Amino acid sequence: MPASTRPPSLPLLAAGLLGLTGIALGAFGAHALKATLMERGMTTAWETAVKYHLLHAVALVALAAWARAAGPETDAGARLPAWITRLWAAGVVLFSGSLYWLALGGPRWLGPVTPVGGIVLMVGWLLVVVAALRRA
Numbered sequence: 001m002p003a004s005t006r007p008p009s010l011p012l013l014a015a016g017l018l019g020l021t022g023i024a025l026g027a028f029g030a031h032a033l034k035a036t037l038m039e040r041g042m043t044t045a046w047e048t049a050v051k052y053h054l055l056h057a058v059a060l061v062a063l064a065a066w067a068r069a070a071g072p073e074t075d076a077g078a079r080l081p082a083w084i085t086r087l088w089a090a091g092v093v094l095f096s097g098s099l100y101w102l103a104l105g106g107p108r109w110l111g112p113v114t115p116v117g118g119i120v121l122m123v124g125w126l127l128v129v130v131a132a133l134r135r136a
Contacts, residue, residue, distance in 0.1 A: 010081070011060045011064035011081050011082075011085045012060070016057075018089065019058075022054040026050040029043075042102070045102060083124075091119075094113055098111075098113040099114055102114075
């Protein structure tokens with residue numbers, strides 16, 4: 001299939017979106033929200049959210065490259081990367097998103113959402129292990 005008609009790579013698309021929003025939120029927290037976060041004592045929470053947000057953006061770039069090398073006809077090249085992408089994107093929304101919101105004074109019931117997001121991220125990483133074992 002010619003490159004111009006090929007559908008976009010889901011992991012690469014997600015990487016771009018997470019990278020863009022991670023950088024934007026990192027800069028926003030470091031500059032526009034700096035005083036608010038310091039006053040609330042939530043600078044570390046914001047920085048943790050940004051760190052996990054951006055780490056998974058970079059991981060998705062690597063996943064996109066790996067999936068492309070594996071080829072779309074393989075499970076490692078098609079289904080598993082799609083699931084890993086979904087899990088990491090959802091995990092970032094739940095984990096980092098809840099930390100961002102809590103740092104800005106969101107409701108305390110959001111506290112339990114953060115570890116749920118962490119578990120979702122870990123399940124995505126577990127699928128990376130499964131993919132690696134299947135490929136071996």
